[in-house]
Amino acid sequence: MLKITSEEIKLITKYIYDISGIYLDESKKYLLETRLNAIAEEQGCTSYQDFYKKVKADASKTIERKIVDAISTNETLFFRDTGPFQLLQHKIFPELIDARSTKTPSLKTNLKIWSAASSTGQELYSVAIVLQELLGDLSKYAIKLLGTDISDAAVAQASSGKFNKFEIERGLARDKLTKYFTPFGQTWKINDQIRAMVNFRKFNLMLPFAGLGKFDVVLCRNVAIYFTLEDRKKLFNKIADVLEPDGYLIIGSTESLTGICPRFIPKRHLRSIFYQLK
Amino acid sequence: MNTMTILVADDDPVIRKLFEKRLKNAGYEVTVAVDGIEAAKLLDATTFDVVITDLVMPGEIGGIELLKIAKEKSVDIEVIVITAHSSVNTAVDAMKKGAVDYLEKPVNFDELFLRLEKIAEVKALLKNAGDLREAMDVTESSAAQTIQDLEIVNSNQQELLDQLEAILSDSRNDEYSRIEQALHLLESR
Numbered sequence: 131m132l133k134i135t136s137e138e139i140k141l142i143t144k145y146i147y148d149i150s151g152i153y154l155d156e157s158k159k160y161l162l163e164t165r166l167n168a169i170a171e172e173q174g175c176t177s178y179q180d181f182y183k184k185v186k187a188d189a190s191k192t193i194e195r196k197i198v199d200a201i202s203t204n205e206t207l208f209f210r211d212t213g214p215f216q217l218l219q220h221k222i223f224p225e226l227i228d229a230r231s232t233k234t235p236s237l238k239t240n241l242k243i244w245s246a247a248s249s250t251g252q253e254l255y256s257v258a259i260v261l262q263e264l265l266g267d268l269s270k271y272a273i274k275l276l277g278t279d280i281s282d283a284a285v286a287q288a289s290s291g292k293f294n295k296f297e298i299e300r301g302l303a304r305d306k307l308t309k310y311f312t313p314f315g316q317t318w319k320i321n322d323q324i325r326a327m328v329n330f331r332k333f334n335l336m337l338p339f340a341g342l343g344k345f346d347v348v349l350c351r352n353v354a355i356y357f358t359l360e361d362r363k364k365l366f367n368k369i370a371d372v373l374e375p376d377g378y379l380i381i382g383s384t385e386s387l388t389g390i391c392p393r394f395i396p397k398r399h400l401r402s403i404f405y406q407l408k
Numbered sequence: 409m410n411t412m413t414i415l416v417a418d419d420d421p422v423i424r425k426l427f428e429k430r431l432k433n434a435g436y437e438v439t440v441a442v443d444g445i446e447a448a449k450l451l452d453a454t455t456f457d458v459v460i461t462d463l464v465m466p467g468e469i470g471g472i473e474l475l476k477i478a479k480e481k482s483v484d485i486e487v488i489v490i491t492a493h494s495s496v497n498t499a500v501d502a503m504k505k506g507a508v509d510y511l512e513k514p515v516n517f518d519e520l521f522l523r524l525e526k527i528a529e530v531k532a533l534l535k536n537a538g539d540l541r542e543a544m545d546v547t548e549s550s551a552a553q554t555i556q557d558l559e560i561v562n563s564n565q566q567e568l569l570d571q572l573e574a575i576l577s578d579s580r581n582d583e584y585s586r587i588e589q590a591l592h593l594l595e596s597r
Contacts, residue, residue, distance in 0.1 A: 211545075211548070211549070211552075213552075295483045296534070298483070299483060299484075300541075313505075313506070315504050316503075316504070316506065383548060383549070383552035383555075383556070384548055384551045384552045384555055385555070386555050386558070386559050387559070388558070388559060388562050388563075392566075395563055396556075396559045396560055396563050398556070398560055401553075402556075403556045403559060403560070
């Protein structure tokens with residue numbers, strides 16, 4: 131395996147930060163080596179200095195995409211910790227639907243939900259399943275579920291709606307599996323009805339949020355932990371800008387907004403916390 | 409030490425006996441079934457790590473049907489299908505439907521043992537990943553509870569500070585009454 135020097139660590143971590151906002155310090159030497167080695171060897175590099183030069187010279191940005199795919203952590207599962215999904219099902223969605231329902235039967239109730247770091251899609255599909263179970267007939271609703279992630283590979287897998295048996299086994303109850311998935315060779319494919327509710331695209335959370343519109347619910351779970359404190363502040367400030375005044379923010383269960391964004395206040399429902407604008 | 413439990417389904421008594429003997433000698437726990445129907449009944453009653461099944465068996469339940477039954481019972485059950493040389497296409501079809509591997513007749517047991525070891529390795533890794541995940545979940549939920557409690561406490565304190573600030577800087581009241589109101593607010597909490 132190609133060894134990385136401390137000078138090279140500085141160079142590469144700075145580069146990774148610039149392209150993704152993911153902040154790695156020098157203690158992450160092992161992580162860098164294990165995740166980048168295959169790409170560096172594939173490029174025929176003899177050192178990480180050499181690797182850096184090749185990456186910077188690659189106008190097609192193919193290597194850059196591979197690095198983002200390799201360095202981003204795609205740890206996710208269906209209904210990852212049950213709290214937020216119960217929160218959505220029993221509190222947030224009923225409240226939102228009450229608030230958004232129109233008096234005119236011909237007008238559809240609008241709902242816009244954003245999974246800001248959607249990884250391979252499990253979170254957003256779980257949200258779609260919750261909505262389907264809660265609302266039944268969706269024809270009266272105009273629901274937009276957007277999933278974004280920095281990794282092309284993650285976005286591509288999420289869009290395919292296909293999951294292997296290890297991904298399926300984790301978190302997904304048997305009844306939901308048979309109801310919402312169809313075996314597809316060695317994988318399971320999410321049913322078209324659920325697939326049609328969601329959209330995935332690549333997006334870097336470090337960039338401005340212009341053009342995203344406003345959301346009723348933003349899920350931003352377990353991604354800010356990879357950012358610096360300063361970038362976390364900027365991120366949640368931007369999220370506050372794109373959240374409807376009565377919208378809801380859900381962050382990771384071990385995350386906190388204390389000292390990060392005073393525009394949000396935490397509220398507790400059962401064993402979960404959500405945030406709303408002050 | 410091989411600790412996997414294996415169910416063998418084959419209607420040929422000679423082959424069945426051979427499987428039983430060789431697998432037992434290798435240390436596996438073996439159960440045999442005379443056809444797909446008996447195998448399905450056994451799967452209904454108990455579970456196995458691996459099912460080795462002939463593709464063609466008499467009765468309503470052939471190898472493909474048994475594969476389906478096993479996978480419906482649990483995706484953790486790995487199925488190896490045994491096929492005649494002439495029906496490799498069916499075996500490939502079985503793999504598309506979730507079989508982990510196929511072996512051609514006559515069965516080469518060295519080959520089978522290698523495949524079983526691989527399956528055991530993957531199962532061990534999966535168990536390890538599952539254990540780690542479990543440990544992480546416990547740590548995470550305990551940390552989450554602490555953090556969420558602190559988050560609420562902190563938010564309440566902040567609210568109190570904001571109210572105190574408003575009272576103390578309210579120029580409509582004199583200093584004495586501002587302090588009195590502030591103390592009253594603190595006492596009422």
